[in-house]
Amino acid sequence: MTHSAAPAVPASAIGHMPTGLRYGELVERRADRQPRRVALVHNDRQWTYGELLTRIHAAAAFLIDRGVRPGDRVVCFSENRPELLAAVYACARIGAVFAPVGIASTAEELVHVLVDLDARALLVTEETADKAAEAATPSAVPRYLLASSNHLALEAIPRHTDVVPEAHAPEPEDPALIVYTSGTSGRPKGVVLSHRALLANSVNTLLGLDIVSDDVTLVNTPFSHTAALNTLAINTLHKGGTVVIDRGFDARRCLDQITRHRISTLFAVPSMLALMIQDPGFDRADLTSLRWVLGGGAPMPPALVAAWAERGIPVLASFGMTEAGPSVSFRRTSDAQGKSASSGPPALLTDVRIVSPAGTDCPPGTVGEVWVRGPHLASGYWRNPDATRATFVDGWLMTGDRGFVDEDGDLCISGRSKDTIITGGENVDPAEVEHLIAQHPAIKDVAVVGRPHPVWGEIVTAVLVTDEPVSRDDLQDFLQPHLAKFKIPRSVEQRSTLPRSSVGKLLRRELTPPADSPTTPP
Structure with missing residues (x-):
């Protein structure tokens, strides 16, 4: 029996980066294999994997032509849309670093990101262009549109390109994304995520x-x-x-x-x-x-x-x-209801x-x-x-x-x-109390915070959103069978809404006491 010889490995492939290491590379490989499958749907318009790959190539070529080089930071100030995904994977393909900024950000917050990153380009949409113009002037960063516009004169990333840019081969620790923290614990910081980290994720x-x-x-x-x-x-x-x-x-x-x-x-x-x-x-x-x-x-x-x-x-x-x-x-499907306190085993x-x-x-x-x-x-x-x-x-x-x-x-x-309430020397985790209060039938939303107290240091305070007022006594009666006495709120505040970030995180720092609250709480 004879065997055919194994194909020779090209010398250029020896020592090449592991397949799939580059952020977005596996999306491109999926598109190569299944170009006609539907990848994205937005406003009832479908993008196939083949179209997504074409858009990635076009965005990569456009950015290269505008002087973006490996290691440069590209900030994207956009609402959710397919062009954003094409841009992030295009940046990774050419070795640039992508930094997304949510549309709820102010012009001042955008300036902070642009200056902090020494950004090479700012990608915007019709919706964000005006606010971006305020930020781009002091930071002197050129702006480009993610998609063409009938109303704006800015250059736009095209849908197609005649030249497919060669894929950059990053080192594992090269940054691919910089994502700014929500700022709930202070001034936003840019979290650097490498190609290796994102593949492991x-x-x-x-x-x-x-x-x-x-x-x-x-x-x-x-x-x-x-x-x-x-x-x-x-x-x-x-x-x-x-x-x-x-x-x-x-x-x-x-x-x-x-x-x-x-x-x-x-x-x-x-x-x-x-x-x-x-x-x-x-x-x-x-x-x-x-x-x-x-x-x-x-x-x-x-x-x-x-x-x-x-x-x-x-x-x-x-x-x-x-x-x-x-x-x-991640919690297991079988434990979804039976282990309500669990976030599942570590990955x-x-x-x-x-x-x-x-x-x-x-x-x-x-x-x-x-x-x-x-x-x-x-x-x-x-x-x-x-x-x-x-x-x-x-x-x-x-x-x-x-x-x-x-x-x-x-x-x-x-x-x-950092949210722990210390009352009379006892530590109270707000989340534990919030879980129980949320089960009260009249309460739509709740936050538990500590308010200063001259004797106890802090007292546990429930900030409630309700259809009808819930008194402190009613709430204490409801919680008494379930919580130690020091964990039960001694003060109640009513609000129409609670301050939350764009992804629903409670902004505790904004839960300041109402103007008519007593100087010395009960």
């Missing part, structure tokens, strides 16, 4: 979530956040599925899209799920296509999980953060420690600070060595979140360390 996500090739996933949280960009969107494309893109969340529209597009997966923060339940169309909406909802951004109230379970839809709580790419843990490439204030490891079931380690972690903060050293220690990311690991090895998040 995809591996973690695909091993932790049941994403399949026929999935249709809905993305209606901003692409300026890692959860939207790097959890479901890119990994659905890696598998060959379809991503339905919406510019933002609206409860009624979201329910309609689930029915119309036969959505099978989506990411949602708790407030989104609560608003859909409160919508009059929820009970009659056809949600049979929805296999699961990935929950994140804030602790998931058990009552909310149960309400979705009644419709046969598991809500999979997860834990992640920008500095981790963002995937850290397979992730190590987790629970650390005491003394710096020692906590035993199972004991609350401490959550530390995370793995190849998906950010390289640090852009040009901010002090913040990097304070957060990344000996390969570990100090998350600032409090939690514990239970007897099954699942990670359970109990709150933020």
Whole structure:
């Protein structure tokens, strides 16, 4: 029997970067294999994988012609749209670094990003062009349109190119994305995510979530956040599925899209799920296509999980953060309702420690600070060595979140360390109290904060959004069977809404006391 000789390996391939390392490369390879499959849907217009690849090539060629080189930073100030995904993968193809900025940002915040990054280009849309013009003048960054416009004279990225730019071969630690933190804990910092970290994040996500090739996933949280960009969107494309893109969340529209597009997966923060339940169309909406909802951004109230379970839809709580790419843990489908406090086991490439204030490891079931380690972690903060050293220690990311690991090895998040209320020497995690208050039938939304007190240092205060007033006594009676006395709110404030970020995170720093509050609380 004779055997044909194995093909020789070209000398140029020896030592070449690992296949798939470059951010977005697997999307391009998927397009090569299945160009006619539907990749993206936006405003009922479909993009095939072949069209997405053509747009990536066109954007890459355009940026090169405008002087963008490997390592240059390209800022994108845009609402959710397919052209944004073409631009981010085009930047990675030519070695540039992509930095998305949410449309809720002010011109001043955009200036900060442009100057901080020493940006080489600013990509805008008709919707963001005016605000971008305010920011571009002091920062002197050239602006280009993501898509052509009948009303603006700016140059626009074309749909096609006659020359396909050669793909840049990055080093594993070269930055691909810089994503700015929401600023809930101070001035926004640029989180640097390398090509290696983003590939590891995809591996973690695909091993932790049941994403399949026929999935249709809905993305209606901003692409300026890692959860939207790097959890479901890119990994659905890696598998060959379809991503339905919406510019933002609206409860009624979201329910309609689930029915119309036969959505099978989506990411949602708790407030989104609560608003859909409160919508009059929820009970009659056809949600049979929805296999699961990935929950994140804030602790998931058990009552909310149960309400979705009644419709046969598991809500999979997860834990992640920008500095981790963002995937850290995912709750199993079988545990969606039975283990409501769990965020699931750490992803397979992730190590987790629970650390005491003394710096020692906590035993199972004991609350401490959550530390995370793995190849998906950010390289640090852009040009901010002090913040990097304070957060990344000996390969570990100090998350600032409090939690514990239970007897099954699942990670359970109990709150933020910086949000801890200290009353009479006792520590109170706001999330624990919020979970219970959220189960009160008259309460639509809740935040728990500490208010200064001359005797106790702080008192636990519940800030409520209700259909009808809920008194302090009523709330205390409701909580008394479930909480230690020192955890029960001693003060109640009523609000029409609570301040939240564009992805539903509670902005506790904006929950200042009302003007008519007493000088000395009860």
